Amino acid sequence: MAMSQTKRVLTPVENTPTEIAVSARNITKNYGAVEALKDLTLEFPRGQLTSLLGPSGCGKTTLLKIIAGLLKTTSGEVEVNGKAVTGPGPNRAFVFQDFALLPWATVLRNVAFGLELRGVARSEREARAEKYIKDVGLAGFEQSYPHELSGGMRQRVGLARALSVDAQVLLMDEPFSAVDEQTRRKFQEDLLSLVQNENKTFIFVTHSIEEAVYVSDQIAILLPRPSRVSEVIRPSGFRNKGIDNIRRDPEYLDIVDNIWASLRSYVE
């Protein structure tokens, strides 16, 4: 019933410069009587990084898990490359806030685990995993166990696992919130070059305004009660001025201030 309804309102929107990789249409998600998301519509351009930013309880992680196919919507639908999402799929990979590593498996097996679940032969998946372990800067730690690594290194394992399955869409749920400040800055810089070098669509949940403005091509501000997209911001000016200059760019500072002004009243 809900499906046919959304099919009728489906009209392609062409006002964004690039192709749309993921679109969420009229998403409503209820937990019993609680409305987590209400009639939320949002589009994610291909090859760009979109942040979902908002106060806690605004449903940003819920939206991300719906896009991942881990949660079902109450009504509305998500499309990835024009196909409706019915569950987890090979075109999306998830990076978890708490890393979600297997404590009994080595770094190599953890990184290769996504490929293992897809039935890729051992020698091939380990070769691919080794490449991504090197890419995220963990060469030499292949045989280590997660508990032997620092928080930042663990998240690199989580990132390598998501990259190794070569999905077009990377879903990141507050991936840097459990690592220390300096590691987080390094991660943010690495993420920028990742967005530039890999032709992937990134959807990034964060509660940090500075982080969102620093890494995003597009920022969706979500507000709670009822949860909705209140604003979509597309920073344009400072992206090409080099990573060292972003944080003192006037546009960067203005956007950070404006977002805080609009979020302030929602923070208890």
Next chain:
Amino acid sequence: MLKRSFLLKLLSGVIIFGAWEIAGRIPVSYAFPTFIDSMIALFRLALDGTLFTAYAETLEPLIVGVAISTVLGIGLGLWIGLSKFFDWLVSPIFIVMQSAPLAALIPLLVMAYGIGLTSKVFVVCIMAMPVIVLNTAGAVRHTPESIMEMCRSFLGSRTDMLLKIIIPAASPLIFAGLRLGVSAGFIGAILAELKITPTGVGDIITFSRSIADYPTMYAAIFSIIALAVLFLNLLEMAEKLLFKGNDLGYVSD
């Protein structure tokens, strides 16, 4: 490190056996032999072969019972942990079984299954199974949510989820349950021999007590404890071999 832990084990052995020896020499009771006398009796039992024929009899219901409890117990535990309905249906049986006064139930078992192997296996199973089932079920229910989500999001099937996530994550607690279950099984095996028909090690205990040969009685008790400890150590080695990451702790909690 390894040397130090070995020394500590040796030290605790010396303290316990020393205390036993002193208590036997005082003596705290006429019926309490010294450690040395008990060991001499143990050697005598081993030399004339009585000990080994006795264990051949005792180990049969023990091994059969522990094997059934392990396979059935882990299987049922997994099922209970995975299905709310099955949990509702089956869990109470094991909770009752765990708290039931087994010695009082033995006459019932004998009435139903006679005095042979079946009754003894039952006693071992009643002792060993509940803790294995309940531990396994609890462990399955407490599989960390985020690694289960991870498995789903990377397209793991239900079989993958069970074999690659749930069982490895539950294995430390399953093995903890196995250790408790196996020790309970040893108690059950001896209990069966004392309460149903005096055979095997239970026979040595009963007979030597009736003729007031206390060193032999304690030697038999000591031997069954030693065997249980040996078995538990083997189980621990098996766990380390099967699940290399188990002693590493959880990262995501």
